[in-house]
Amino acid sequence: MRESGRRFETGALEAYLREHEARHLAELFEFLSIPSVSTLPEHRADVRRAAEWLAGYLERIGFDNVSVFPTELHPIVYAERIEHPGAPTALIYGHYDVQPVDPVHRWTTPPFEPAVRDGKIWARGASDDKGQVFAHLLALRALIEVEGRLPFNVKLLIEGEEEVTSVSLPKFLEENKDLIRADLVVISDTTMVAEGVPTICCGLRGLVDLEVSVYGAKRDLHSGLYGGMVANPIHVLVQLLASLRQGQGRILVPGFYDGVAELSERERREIAALPFDESAVARELGVAAFDGEPGYTPHERATVRPTVEVNGIWGGFQGEGSKTVIPSEAHAKITCRLVPDQDPVRVQEAVAAHFIKNCPPSATVKVRKGAVARPWRCDPDSPAIRAAVRALEEAYGRPVAKARLGGSIPVVETLDRMLAVPCVLIAFAQPGCNAHAPDENIPLSTLQTAPAALVRFWRNLAEADL
């Protein structure tokens, strides 16, 4: 009886999602069109506009206490629907800010003019994270409009600083403990382990941000008059950066690996069993070979091993033609991905110390220490995760993958630590979603299958013993 009842209701919800798909697509396009790039000061007003669009949408679909909380940088959007006082409550976290779009000339269609092609929606933020947030809003809206109520109390916390490591959020959470109190956190800001494989994330890497600058002579010099005699800041910088790793492999910074939890044989077997087709990924990326730390598989390197990456480098003449100059300075942006149980502050110190120690006396080095975020992992067998697994398997009709992922969502670890409740990370984005790169996209199914899975999840939760 219960089974057939659930099928009937789900059918009505799915019909609702199907029937209104064009409206939902137009609404998501509105959201995606707002260039809410949180790291660029010139987009500050756009970020605010995205927050206000979201608040307006939440009011329209029936949420209460919709608020746009100001912070020192970008606002936090909050809303709730408490229909069962005293019953468990879920906090849905997401973010409405997006990454920068450069190199903008490499986009097939402009990043803030959403387009549909090949069964996908293309725009900056399509997967990270506006599209995935929107899937949640559609599930909640469908439940409210079709059934008149949610099966579970829900709070929404959608921030505008995730791409700048959630700088204001810890203070907001600290100051609003009652507001955000919940029995469960639900987040969709991850990617599936393989195309179309429903995935629950059970671990995330931490992050450390640094900028290193090398200074030589106090002005640019003619390479004919001074070349050979003075240190070239570009050359000093490339030697410092090259010294970070043994080839493309093991990181050589003393103390970098302190605290890294080695993988058990069981963990390695589980990772090896995940759907990850090395040759297909290599083909899709256009690389002839993978590279990285010896002794680990590519999938392990990208998910459960720490990294140092140079995200940007610049110095001297970059124009057309040639300029025989020794520049006076050179710079690089660096991030490290960390795994349990590395300490981000100690890693940041270790990398900075490595640069300072290895800079020759003929140059000077300065290190700007940016944000840090701790790594995170969870119990993959909690009742909340079991509820999500069942919902996804029903909606997608295939087994769910539970995996530790390589990305960093600092707030997950923060919420986990502050609320001490389970966090369920459900992915709707695909491995080829191009998050943080040109041509970001998400499948059109985000408007139907994803909310259909979430509807099931809320029902399973209402019946689960949390």
Add this chain to the structure above:
Amino acid sequence: MRESGRRFETGALEAYLREHEARHLAELFEFLSIPSVSTLPEHRADVRRAAEWLAGYLERIGFDNVSVFPTELHPIVYAERIEHPGAPTALIYGHYDVQPVDPVHRWTTPPFEPAVRDGKIWARGASDDKGQVFAHLLALRALIEVEGRLPFNVKLLIEGEEEVTSVSLPKFLEENKDLIRADLVVISDTTMVAEGVPTICCGLRGLVDLEVSVYGAKRDLHSGLYGGMVANPIHVLVQLLASLRQGQGRILVPGFYDGVAELSERERREIAALPFDESAVARELGVAAFDGEPGYTPHERATVRPTVEVNGIWGGFQGEGSKTVIPSEAHAKITCRLVPDQDPVRVQEAVAAHFIKNCPPSATVKVRKGAVARPWRCDPDSPAIRAAVRALEEAYGRPVAKARLGGSIPVVETLDRMLAVPCVLIAFAQPGCNAHAPDENIPLSTLQTAPAALVRFWRNLAEADL
């Protein structure tokens, strides 16, 4: 009698230069105001305008056969004054094109708005090479206007591509052998070995230009999702560049030093005797220590030893804040300075081969080979150089330094090889002239002492046994 006669005439010429200094300054300002940046396509019309200004000036001061020869890139200005048919002829070479001006925000006054401060003229091209060319024009004009004639036949060849390694000049010289035939070449495109020390250059380094590009995945990647598994083109590039040298010292490219003529003990003593105050230079440059190839002094490293310099590097995110991207490509511009008897083509091949050999299979490397120029040196005791030494010592009232310099003027070696006549390189620019850098300058004496020395040089030449 001759001695006193020469003094009288020189006095009249010096009086002429003194009397018309304001007019000459205004004329030089006109020349310096034209942004004739030869490497930037958007300045092509400006380069042409500088050529035409020069041709107009040469006609005005009494030169014949003034021509602006088109080339595939920037025109060549030619003029002559043959007053003593059958007698020896000098070819004065110079260039009217200039280096780019970036970083433009580091100029005290705008690069193409010439200004006088602290006894110097400040503008792009002030020393390299418009100001030094103009000193020659003033000497010739003074002789023509005061004495009615030149003591020596003179041809002028002023090109617009020196800063792009004189790409059109070899073909022009080849096709105009009769036009440029001369018994002597005179060039002022070098700097003094120390402030105010009249200097004749007896050697120049060659040049090799390369651009190296490293490619990884076919698109930019999220460093969380792919970091650790794919090669980062910035990291590959910095390792390739770092592998060029042992620290900041000896170059490790196999074959790089092939053909390098080792210094004799006499040469080392002569270099050591040149005025070069290491601590003063270090202070002026704002460096705590020099660096470079072990076993050589800083002055030797910057003049008679070969180098590899990275002139520019770029890749990934350079904006404000942080972007967790693994870029799909990274690039660097490289030049090598060569000494006798390195072969530029072989050095270029060796550096390119080093990059290709050392690029890991997880990335691809491409090397664009740019222009090359051979190193050059001359007999420091030729009659023409002796004539110049006497003229400079009289005008400046102090001993002349004869030195090999670290810069490259490809045309010197080309003219030397094609005409097989002595080349006399007389410097009017100072070590702190900031050629190729912000705040380029030249002393105001360029309008008086420099042409006064050149007037004496032409007279000495007329009496010399070439």
